[in-house]
Amino acid sequence: MDNLDTREWLLSNGLGSFASSTVCDARTRTYHGWLIAALDPPSQRTLLLSHLDASLEVAGQIFALSTNFWTGGKVDPLGYQLLRSFEIEPIPTWVWSESNWQLVRQLVMPYGRIKEEESGNRILIQYRYEGDTAATLRLRPVIGDRNFHHQQSAASELHFSQLVGQQQICLQAMRPDWTGTPWHLRWSAGDYKQEGVWYWHYYYPEEKQRGLADTEDLYSPGYLTVRLQPGDAIALEAKVGLPHPDQPDLSPLDFQQAVQTQEQRLYQWPSCQVETLLESSNLPTPTDKGQSPIFQQLLRAGDQFIVYRASIAGPTVIAGYHWFNDWGRDTLIALPGLALATGRYAVAKGLLETFGRSCRNGLIPNAFPDAGAQPFYNSIDAALWWIETLGLYLEATQDWEFLAQQYPVVRQIYKGFMAGTDYNIRIDAADGLVTWDFPGVALTWMDAVIDGQPVTPRCGKPVEINALWYSALCWASRWAQQLLSEPGANSRWLSNQRDRYTRQAQQVKASLQKFWNPGRGYFYDRIAPDDVPDPKIRPNAVLALSLYHCGFPAAQGRSVLKVASRRLLTPYGLRSLERDDPEYVGTYAGNSHYRDRAYHQGTVWSWLIGPFIRAWSRFYDSEPVPFDCQPMLEHFQQQACLGSISEIFDGDPPYAAQGAIAQAWSVAELIRHYQDLGRQGKGE
Secondary structure, rough: OOOOOOOOEEEOOOOOOHHHHHHEOOOOEEEEEEEEEEEEEEEEEEEEEEEEEEEEOOOOHHHHOOOOEEEEEEEEEEHHEEEEEOOOOOOOOOEEOOOOOOEEEEEEEOOOOOOOHHHHEEEEEEEEEEEOEEEEEEEEEEHHHHHHHHHHHHHHEEEEEEEEOOOOOOOOOEEEEOOOOOEEEEEEEEEEEEEEEEEEEEEOHHHOOOOOEEEEEEEEEEEEEEEEEEEEEEEEEEEOOOOOOOOOOOOOOOOHHHHHHHHHHHHHOOOOOOOOOOOOOOOOOOOHHHHHHHHHHHHHHHHHOOOEEEEOEEEEEOEOOOOOOOOOHHHHHHHHHHHHHHOOHHHHHHHHHHHHHHOOOOOOEEEOOOOOOOOOOOOOOHHHHHHHHHHHHHHHHHHHHHHHHHHHHHHHHHHHHOOOOOEEEOOOOOOEEEEEEEOOOOOOOOOEEEEEEEOOOOOOEEEHHHHHHHHHHHHHHHHHHHOOOOOOOOHHHHHHHHHHHHHHHHHHHHHHHHHEOOOEEOOEEEEEEOOOOOOOOOOOHHHHOOOOOOOOOHHHHHHHHHHHHHHHOOOOEOOOOOOOOOOOOOOOOOHHHHHHHHHHOEEEEEEHHHHHHHHHHHOOOOOOOOOOOHOOOOOOOOEEOOOOOOOEEOOOOOOOOOOOOEHHHHHHHHHOOOOOOOOOOOOO
16 A cells, blocks of 8 residues: 555535545545435435446456455555556546556546536546557446445345446446435447446455444446547546436537536636536636636635535535535635635625524524434534624625625524523623533534543633624624614614624623733633633634634734744644643544544644634734745645645644545635735745
């Protein structure tokens, strides 16, 4: 495995479906496959097509091009030894070759449109051959039908039916008590032979490292044989559903058209005005930043997370690939980078409207379930992040009509916190601060729980929650004043609201001084329910300084940032706990228990570089941010998932990338502050 390039690639389609694997073409995770389809966008993600095993016969010699891991760590075939190059831009492209031949494979996952059946969950594959003589390409589809979190096992009761047609097969998994998803595979040339066979014991080394199930059985219904002359190409398409009876035959031109459509939608952004799933591109006139190649790559990376959710009939944000769904807190934190910094105001508005419509008891959902189920409200800060993000949207757009529509939601959140709401979230009348106390749950972003006990207990009064509360009160006061100028405004009522918010903001600002720890020159992370302050050095103090309205004096802000620079800052973000703390865990590894123990106990979170930059710019506006972005940009372009940013990194050098390979708020914060970093990275 040491000789294999196991860096990963990712394609997505705006519906929650994705394709992903490694540069060396070996699958190392349960989540690797070429068609993992979101059957109820963006949920019910189901692996259908794992890959195509390929071999090429040239002048009587057969070259196996695939690379597979098997139980025990055996690698067979050794196709990676013939792999000469891989490129992620503009689409994933592999080149295998020997002295007298070359085979190029490319993949494209067309952007999905929920209203257009013909543009649903699908992937297109093309092989192009060059050589001195004709060759024979054999392709064997390797398939499954299972939840993307789980593995498939061969069983006597599990069958895959196939209906062979003209240059296509229709496939469907079946058991006596269950019928799987119908889908089809079609091709532009070749002869197909039915020959069903199980491949037992595929091995996923990344799952082994995570302490999870790591073995799978996959099925192949047959194989395709294609005779290729030099310069010939063959295209294939795997697509959910049954084929349309009137669809034209597949051609390599269809592949090229799909690539051109993707390039038009993504690579001409922001100058083009092409219809997308949710809106037209609505970016401002291109600037130097917008024309930067690496910034354009960041825009494309951010686009992968904005998807359509069928259960709410609107936009949402996938928190990360491969395994995360859409979460309220993550969406709202990522929204300024993904939508406001890129001028996608309709997406931002739609997201805010969707979450606001689901406000209950003053809380904003932290997760939307599938259709027919209720949202989850297990977050103390999603509602406050909603207000903060609404404020940023309004500052960017001056959309006061939208403010008037959403102001009742602002009032509902305010009333919920004031009167008390779920999880004993309430306002302490003595100091005006937000507090909460509920056993067995973790309601802030540090939310790991093991055996019913939070790993990072933060009940009581967390510092960043109360900084958000202060900013929310300031926003509410400004908005009440703004609405006073609208025709037909209830002047007396709005004036009273404005004055009340202002008084409360002043009280909270004074009470925020309870968090100051002069001995360490830092903020207490929280004040526990028994009024004992927590002196741990965590990045939540930096979060508290980064909001639009900051309730802390400049001297304290500068001190906090200096401490954070020394104790938390790394080349990839901020540690979640300083290294000198006895509870610090420097490596995120092992099974889920060990990983959860490390998750917020020293692990580096890349998204936190955004709050650090905002806070630094506020309190040290004449000094450059003490952060060299080159390692982060090299990670983005050359490491882990090519063209995206990992969720987390080890707290100890060399800061190995961990967690999800592509994380929305990690990418969003780099988009938001790319210009502030003072470097343009490779490709400039």
